[in-house]
Amino acid sequence: MTTLLNNDLLESRSEFNRGYDFIDLSSIDSDLGRNGNQAFDFIGSSSFNGAGSGQVRYYHSGSSTIIQVDRQSDGNRSAEMEIQLNGLINLTSSDFIL
Numbered sequence: 143m144t145t146l147l148n149n150d151l152l153e154s155r156s157e158f159n160r161g162y163d164f165i166d167l168s169s170i171d172s173d174l175g176r177n178g179n180q181a182f183d184f185i186g187s188s189s190f191n192g193a194g195s196g197q198v199r200y201y202h203s204g205s206s207t208i209i210q211v212d213r214q215s216d217g218n219r220s221a222e223m224e225i226q227l228n229g230l231i232n233l234t235s236s237d238f239i240l
C-alpha cells in the first residue's frame with residue numbers, strides 16, 4: 143500500500159490503484175479555526191459549499207482525475223491543494239483517509 147500526502151500547495155502525479163492505494167489527508171487539519179485535527183468531508187463531484195469542516199472533491203479533466211482540497215480556514219470555497227491522478231477514476235470516500 144502506498145499513500146499520498148501533501149501538506150502544502152503541491153501538485154503530485156502518481157499511479158493510483160483502487161483498493162490498494164489511498165489518499166491520506168488524515169494528518170492535515172481541515173479546520174484551522176477549531177482546536178484539534180478535524181477530518182475532511184468528501185463531497186464527491188459537488189462544488190465546495192463551505193459547510194462544516196474542510197471539504198474534498200474531485201473532477202475529471204482530459205485523461206486525469208483532479209482532487210481538490212478546501213480547508214475551512216478562509217471560507218473562500220476554492221481549493222488550496224490539488225492532487226492529480228492519471229486516469230478517469232470515480233472516487234469514493236473509501237479511497238481516502240480523511
Ligand SMILES: [Ca+2]
Nearest residue numbers: 173176177178
Ligand atoms: Ca482544527
